[in-house]
C-alpha cells in the first residue's frame with residue numbers, strides 16, 4: 001500500500017524521539033488515528049543509522065502482537081523518512097515510572113507478564129529486541145504494555161556491530177565483555193534485560209546504576225543488592241533472570257508461570273490490588 005504525507009492530517013507533536021519528532025496523525029480517508037514518526041535522512045546518515053531504521057521497519061512491520069507497537073507502513077520525501085505507527089494513548093512508560101517513583105508489585109507483575117508474552121512472541125520469530133528498557137515501552141489507552149523502538153532489534157544469533165551508545169544499564173554481561181566464544185550472543189540477552197526491568201519497576205532505579213566503569217564491572221559480576229521492601233517472590237524472579245550464564249536464565253515460559261506473576265496476574269486470585277474503579281482519565 002502506497003502512503004504519502006498528504007494522506008494524513010497532522011495533529012500535535014507528541015514528543016521528540018532520537019532522530020526526529022513524533023506527531024499524532026489521522027489518516028484522512030478512514031479517520032484512523034496513528035502516530036507519525038519523522039526521521040531526518042541527513043541525521044541518520046551522519047550517525048550511520050540507516051541500517052538500524054531499515055531493520056526496524058523490516059522487523060516491526062511483520063510483527064502482530066497486542067504488546068508490540070504496530071508499524072503500519074512507511075514512506076519518505078526528499079529529507080525525511082516517515083514511520084506510520086500505532087498510537088499508544090498513555091505515552092512513555094518511563095515517564096509514569098518517574099512520576100510514581102516505583103510501581104506497586106501488582107502493577108509491576110502485570111507489566112512484566114505482558115513484556116514476557118511479547119518477548120516470547122519475538123523469540124519464536126528469532127527476533128532479539130536487545131534494547132528492552134522503560135524508555136522503549138509505551139502504554140496503550142487501557143494501560144497495556146506496547147514494546148516499541150525496534151531500532152536495535154536483530155535476528156538471532158548475532159554479533160554486535162554498531163557501537164553501543166546511551167545507557168549500559170540494561171545490557172547483559174555477554175554484550176559488554178566479549179566472553180562468548182566468537183563474541184556472539186542470542187535472545188537470552190532479553191531475559192537479562194527483563195530482570196533489570198523488573199528490578200527498576202519495583203525499586204525505581206536500575207540494579208547496576210553507577211558510573212560507567214563501575215556499571216560495567218557490576219554487570220560483569222551481577223553485583224546488585226535488592227532492597228528489603230521487595231517481596232521474596234519478586235526477589236526470586238529477579239535473581240533467576242540476572243544470571244551471568246545466558247543459558248541459566250529463567251526461560252520466558254517459566255517467567256509467565258512464576259509464583260510472583262501468577263499471584264498478581266491470574267483473575268480473582270488474592271492480589272491485594274485495590275478494586276479497579278472505572279476512573280475517568
Ligand SMILES: COc1cccc(-c2nc(Nc3cc(C)[nH]n3)cc3ccccc23)c1
Pocket residue numbers: 014015016017022035037069085086087088089090091092138148
Ligand atoms: C519524548 O516524548 C515523547 C516522544 C514520543 C512520543 C511521546 C508520546 N507518545 C504517545 N504515543 C505514541 C507514540 C508512538 C510512536 N506511538 N504512540 C503518547 C503520548 C502521550 C503523552 C505524551 C507523550 C506521548 C512522547
